Structures are given as C-alpha cells and as structure tokens.
Amino acid sequence: MKLKEYIAYRLMLSILVIFGVVTIVFFISRVIPSDPAALWVGAHPTVEAIEKAREELHLNEPLIKQYYYYLVGLLHGDLGISIRTHNPVAQDLKSAFSATFELILFAEFIAILIGIPLGVYSAVKKDSWLDNLSRVLAISGVSLPTFWFGIVLQLIFFKYLHLLPLAGRVDTITMLEHPLKVITGFYLFDSLVTGNFVVFVDVLKHMILPAITLAMYPIGLITRQVRSMMIEVLQENYIRTAWAYGLPKKRIYFKYALKNAIAPALITIGLSFAYTLIGAFLVELIFNWPGLGRYAAYSILSMDYPAVLGVTIVAATAYVFINLIVDLIQVCLDPRIQL
C-alpha cells in the first residue's frame, strides 16, 4: 500500500470512529433524565415558554428523529446551540479549542523534552542516583493527583515566590495595552509571528504552571517507557557492533539506540494526548484556563448536551488525528514497517 492510500484508508476509518463516538454520546446524553427545555428558558419559566422551547429544540419528537436532525446539522458544520450560553456550540468551541490545544501541545512538548533524555540517561546509568531520582519523579508524575499538584505549584510560584501568575491565559491589561492580532488562536504562535513579544512573554508565563501540571503524567510515562526500551536495545548485537567500532558514546545512545527505542514511546505520547485532554478538565478549572476542559466541565454540570457532544466530537477527532500522525512518524522511522 502506498503512503497516500494508507492515509486515505486511515481517514476513512477515522470518520467511522468519530461517527461511532457521536452516536454513543448522543444517545447517552439524551437518556439522562433532565429537561433541557427548562434550562433553555432560564429562571422563572412559564409553562408556555417551556412548551415553546420543546418545540424549537425538537424535544417532543422521537429520539431517532432528533438524532437525524443532529447528524444533518453536523454535516453542515452545525453543532447546535448551547443551552447554557445560547451561542452556537461551534463558535464556543473554536476559541476554547485553540486555548486547550495550545496548552496540551506545550505540555506534551515539555514532556518529550524532559521524558526522552531522562529515560535515556536512566537506562544508561541504570540503578544510579539519577535513575532512582527519575523513577521517583516518574512514579509521582503518574500517581500524584493533578489538582493537588497544580495547587501546590500555584502556592509555590505565585504565593511564595511571586514568579508566575496565578491563573488565566493572558493578563487582560497587557492584552489591552498590546492588542494581539489573532490568526490561529494559538497565542504563543500568533504573538511570535506578529512580533508582539510583550504578549508572548506574558502568555508563556501563564502557560508554564498549567503546562507543567499537565505534563507530569506524560513525563512519567515517557521516561519509564524510553528507559525500559533503551535497556533492551542497549543489549542488542547492533549496539555491541557500534561499541566495537569505536563510535562515540553519545552517538550510540542518542542516534543508534534511541531510534530503535523510541517507537513504543511514540505510541505512549500519542495515547497520553488523550490523558492530557482529560487532565485539562481539572487543570483548566484550577488555572481558570478558557479552554475546552473548563467549557466541558461547565457544560456537563448544566446538562448542556449539545455542548458536551461538541466537545466530544472535537476531542475524538483530535485524538484520532494525533494517533494517525504518530503512526505515520513510526512508518518514517522504521523502514521494516509495511503499510
């Protein structure tokens, strides 16, 4: 199979996966006993108003028909109207999506930057103090609750050290003084491209704590995965060959061994995107981050099912695509993989 055909094939599969997710979440959210119509009309509803809302939202029609309406809307890019905010869900999601994905990408970037070298060195210096330290770090990263860790970071870096801001995505006053031209919605990227360095630094400062909080879990996973694979690979005959021919140590570890050891870690990185997305629910609440997680959390609490469905679709799509990218990277890394 050629690469293009493979990508097309995977994209088709992705559509099936997303369709399945939509279907399941749609029916689950509708069978939960709640009355969206009552929520829709807000406080002090009249019977007539609720009846009218029921009509407008197609709530008095059979479930299967409602599902049909939803799918038709979905094909037109219409995710319905949020019951809580009364905005089109698609519009709400747009800004939340870029906020969250900027955060998640940054967190994963930190996780890769720390996790891979830490994994390599703990494998090379197996059972040394560095290995033990990284083991402690990895296990705490995987086991410490995110919300606890985030709050501790806030205490240390905001309350005691006054180094970093407490919460939010960007300082409002900074934004007013140096207006940011939004291109992609990824503030770091946008401010860098437009040369708005004041905002860039401010956004970066805001991002550090939530990103580290989110990165803890993937750091742990990646470190342990890279370590165990490196230990295995370093026993291989081809690594013995590299030593026997006098290649320098660093090149053996980071070129010849790491490339062989990285494949499972890549899968972990792909999967950990899903975790960070879930982790973002809590982290965004703690750090008041205007992202998908916070939006989803509020939506769930107010039984705002069009919004919940919207978040689910976005998350599932992102997840499917990230894993597709990971698979493609793997194909590029290992010439033996047949598509």
Place this chain on the structure above:
Amino acid sequence: MKELLSIENLYVNFRTLWGLVKVLNGVNLKIYEGEVFGLVGETGCGKSVTAMSILRLLPSNAEISGKIIFKGKDLLKKSEEEMRKIRGKEISIIFQDPMTSLNPLFKIKEQMIDIITTHNKIDTEEAYKKAKELLREVGLPDVDRILNSYPHELSGGMRQRVMIAMALSSNPSLLIADEPTTALDVTIQKQILDLILNLKEELGFSVLLITHDLGVVAESCDRVGVMYAGNIVEIADTEELFENPLHPYTQGLLSVIPDPRYKKHLKPLRGQVPSLISPPRGCRFNPRCEFVRDSCKLKKPALVEYKESHFVACHLYGGNPDD
C-alpha cells in the same frame, strides 16, 4: 615473526546473582603479525570473552586482570577514550550473527560513513567513496544499491560482507573474527572464509579466528589454541596439532571428527563441561580426563613448551614442578 598481541595471565570473572563466574582462568597466548590464529573450544569455554576482553567490551559486572599487550602497550591500562580510538581502527571485529549485528533502522551507507568518519579525518562525500571502494573489495556487486539499502533488504552473506568491509575500513592490524561463518549456509561459509583469508594476504593484518569448527581451523589457521573451561590447554601449529595432539582434551576433540573412510564408532568425551561458578580444583579438565592423576586435582598445570612451538598445559607432559 614479530609479536602483535600477547595475552598474559588473563583472568575474567563475572559477578552474578548466583556467585562469581570464573570465566577466564589465566589465559596466555600470542598472535604474530600476518598470521591466522585459531581459537577453538566448545560453547561457553571463554573464546568470545577473550575476544571481548581484547576490545575491553565486557559487561560492567566483569572483573578483569592480567595483561593484554598490543603493539607493546597494555590495553588494560588504557583510558576508555584511548580504547575507543583503537576499536574499529587498529583492532576490528566481525561477529557471529550478521543478521542482528547491523542496526536495522539505518541504511548501510549511514552506518559505514559513521564508522569511517569516526576514525579518519575525511568528509561525508569522501567517506561514501571509501565505503563504495570497501564494498567492492569484499566482492559485493551493485555497491550503490547496497549502500542505499537497509540491512533487512540484504542476505546473510551480503551482510557479513558488509560487516567485513566495515571492519577493514581503517586498515586494522588485528581482525577478530568471532565465529564469522557459524550463522551462514555452508556454501556461503566457504566464500566468507576465503574472502577473509584473501584480504588478509592482500592487506597483511593478523586474524584471531574464533570457532568451534575444526574443519574451519584446519583449512585456514596457521596456529591454533585449544580452550577448555577458561584455559588454553594447547597451542601448536595447525598441522602439528592435528597430527600430534598432546592434551587429552584435544585428543578427545579430534577423535570425534567422523572420517568417512572408516566405519568406526566415535568415542565421545565422557562427562560434561564444568560449572564455572565452582570449577574443579587443579586442572579444570580433570573430572573428564582418562589419565587423571593426583597432581591434576591439586594444581593447575602451566602452559609449557613441550616441543618447539608446541605448548601444552597438562601434568602428563612434565614441565610443572612436582610432575
């Protein structure tokens, strides 16, 4: 003949969970310039450990003592960085299993160029030319295609040729060939062996050929050392060794080569290879030896020159005090 490598009283122990494994028990041997020295013995007798000791590539749980004099300098006294510059440049090795000895994720050219540029001050382009030249020298056709292939796209024989080309890339003085033909088909075995011998004639390096195959020894070696349980028990010129084996173990080994001319029952060696955690006292061969005497169980026999250039470590032949 000038001495190239001299191993003196080499002891290697491995610390393991089950105790200290005494793998090499005072190995002595010399390799001269331009010769092929064969090291034979059963699996686990310490042949490969001897080879890896020369390159100082033993695992970290190994304890090593003795002397390995290469070109007048003791390799065991060199720093890690000095050793790195010797590996692949002055002493090269080819391994038993060409299928797993090349990195599967890098093209042949990347691996070869890396080795060539590590030991020679030349740029990538020149290194590529050199790699092509080397591959032609080891008799590979279509060298550009091979350089742009991944290891899994080549056959075992081709990969072993690539390994040989890599090993010879910096004109080493000593080539260690650790069972270079064991993993290959019989027809390819012969080709690879001939290739090594021809290149040796051409380039003038010495070869330490490690094998358990006495046929390979007879065909290619100038001198042979026989190893048993971490000791060299006998060293002689190849012809002399086959015609006039002295050590009971060597005699045992030669008596189990089937000879199609005579229908005779092969006489296997009785007993089995001893545990190296608690090896027998004295001569390590004594529990299996037909001619065992009291002194064999007390003292380890030294390797002494019984006849001109024929060494044996056995109490039967004297040379040791109390014999």
